[in-house]
Amino acid sequence: MSSPGAHRSDEPVDVPDQLRAARQTIDNIDAALVHMLAERFRCTQQVGHLKADLGLPPSDPEREQRQVARLRTLAQEAGxxxxxxxxxxxxxxxxxxxxxxxxxxxxxxxxxxx
Ligand SMILES: C=C(O[C@@H]1C=C(C(=O)O)C=C[C@H]1O)C(=O)O
Structure with a gap:
């Protein structure tokens, strides 16, 4: 019997094991990205309502500049x-x-x- 989830993918049966395993990892990462993006948008929706309550504009270019600088550094460190x-x-x-x-x-x- 195969281990749980070993053939969970919709890959054709003749796909080599190494490629199948890599694609399984890619699928898991894609699922995580979707979940993280959904959480991020849930949070930014709250920020949108808060900013509308406070009469603040939809965009904040200064905040975005700080985020870009931080993300560029993180990206460099992460390769x-x-x-x-x-x-x-x-x-x-x-x-x-x-x-x-x-x-x-x-x-x-x-x-x-x-
Ligand atoms: C979420 C905000 O609103 C906008 C969206 C941002 C984002 O998605 O990270 C950042 C700055 C704003 O332009 C915010 O002001 O924090």
Whole structure:
């Protein structure tokens, strides 16, 4: 009998073991990324409501600059291309800001909510 989960993947049966194992790891990492992103967006939604309550703008470019500097350093230390790390963060933050703009626009009294 195979170990639990050994053939859980949807890979064809003729895939070499080493490739199958690597792809299993990739699938696990992708699942973790999705879960982490979902948690990050759950948190940024809260920030969006908080900022709308406080009358703060959807984006905070100074905060973003600090995040980019920090992530670039972390990426370098981890052996990840810092340019890619910056692009990846920028892609996520752009979506977050869009959510924050939507939240602010739906507040009572704003043109979009009427
Ligand atoms: C989450 C915030 O709102 C925006 C989104 C950010 C992010 O996704 O990390 C960072 C700065 C802001 O432009 C925030 O102000 O903290």
């Amino acid at each position: 990840l291309d810092p340019v890619f790390a910056e692009k990846f963060l920028g892609f996520i933050v752009e979506e977050v800001i869009r959510h924050h703009e939507d939240i602010a626009a739906r507040r009572p009294g704003t043109a979009a909510s009427r």
